[in-house]
Amino acid sequence: MQQVVLITGGSKGIGFALAKKFCQDNHVVLLVARSKSELATAKKTLEQQYRAKVLTLPLDLSVAGSAKQLVKFLTKEKITIDILVNNAGSGDKQAFATADSEKVLSMLQLNVIMLTELTHLLLPGMLKRNRGHIINLASIAGYLPGPNMAVYYASKAYVLSFTRSLAEELRGTAVAVTAVCPGRTKTAFAARAQIDEALFFRGAQSVEQATEEIYRGILAKKTEIIPGFLNKPIPFIVRALPVWLISRLMAKVQR
Numbered sequence: 001m002q003q004v005v006l007i008t009g010g011s012k013g014i015g016f017a018l019a020k021k022f023c024q025d026n027h028v029v030l031l032v033a034r035s036k037s038e039l040a041t042a043k044k045t046l047e048q049q050y051r052a053k054v055l056t057l058p059l060d061l062s063v064a065g066s067a068k069q070l071v072k073f074l075t076k077e078k079i080t081i082d083i084l085v086n087n088a089g090s091g092d093k094q095a096f097a098t099a100d101s102e103k104v105l106s107m108l109q110l111n112v113i114m115l116t117e118l119t120h121l122l123l124p125g126m127l128k129r130n131r132g133h134i135i136n137l138a139s140i141a142g143y144l145p146g147p148n149m150a151v152y153y154a155s156k157a158y159v160l161s162f163t164r165s166l167a168e169e170l171r172g173t174a175v176a177v178t179a180v181c182p183g184r185t186k187t188a189f190a191a192r193a194q195i196d197e198a199l200f201f202r203g204a205q206s207v208e209q210a211t212e213e214i215y216r217g218i219l220a221k222k223t224e225i226i227p228g229f230l231n232k233p234i235p236f237i238v239r240a241l242p243v244w245l246i247s248r249l250m251a252k253v254q255r
């Protein structure tokens with residue numbers, strides 16, 4: 001059955017790679033991001049490659065009230081969302097004491113508040129219609145302490161914890177919820193977060209490889225997806241070792 005998929009941050013990186021997968025399966029996608037020109041390029045590519053129906057909305061989701069603005073647009077255009085992919089996210093590598101406070105707050109607004117608000121706005125309709133899937137982009141960072149990227153790691157721990165709890169609340173309903181926890185993945189994100197040169201980022205997965213596995217997990221409606229065989233043992237290792245040791249190691253690799 002054809003479904004309508006809303007992908008925040010769908011113009012590039014993991015969001016765009018997921019959009020390709022949904023288009024391949026004949027779904028309609030609505031991509032939301034800030035850059036109009038990148039949205040236009042993404043739309044053109046998807047329409048040409050998959051003959052897909054692609055809608056776009058340029059919107060800065062790190063601005064308070066943007067989730068409501070997005071839902072207003074959906075109501076006005078009479079668009080019903082079957083699958084919500086809360087993918088847009090930002091990160092910044094800075095010691096917390098000297099971090100730019102505007103960047104910190106807009107990261108929290110995007111990674112945590114907007115994701116929560118949008119989910120809260122769209123979930124009741126999905127429950128009423130007896131169908132839906134909410135896919136939240138957390139990160140392998142959600143399982144780890146992240147010195148020098150403390151707020152980003154904490155924001156992803158929030159997304160993971162929120163999704164796990166929601167999955168239990170929704171058990172027995174027709175709405176599924178999934179936390180996607182990629183490890184290092186080669187996208188524009190790393191350069192923006194200033195971690196592309198970090199020791200930690202070497203050996204990152206290609207976006208195509210990561211998305212292949214993510215999409216299989218989405219179709220299987222898994223609650224947690226960790227793409228990449230090197231990433232899968234991380235939660236177990238973290239549980240087995242003392243927290244101080246993990247924090248010390250993370251500080252070393254993420255200098």
Ligand SMILES: NC(=O)c1ccc[n+]([C@@H]2O[C@H](COP(=O)([O-])OP(=O)(O)OC[C@H]3O[C@@H](n4cnc5c(N)ncnc54)[C@H](OP(=O)(O)O)[C@@H]3O)[C@@H](O)[C@H]2O)c1
Binds near residue numbers: 137185
């Ligand atoms: N890459 C990794 O290593 C990695 C690992 C684990 C988890 N993740 C998570 O995966 C998700 C996607 O990351 P990615 O690597 O694909 O990033 P990316 O390549 O930088 O793409 C980010 C997407 O989000 C949009 N976006 C960013 N800020 C936005 C804002 N304020 N309002 C609206 N849209 C915004 C971007 O478009 P505009 O810039 O035009 O707005 C773009 O479409 C993020 O949540 C990230 O935390 C990434």
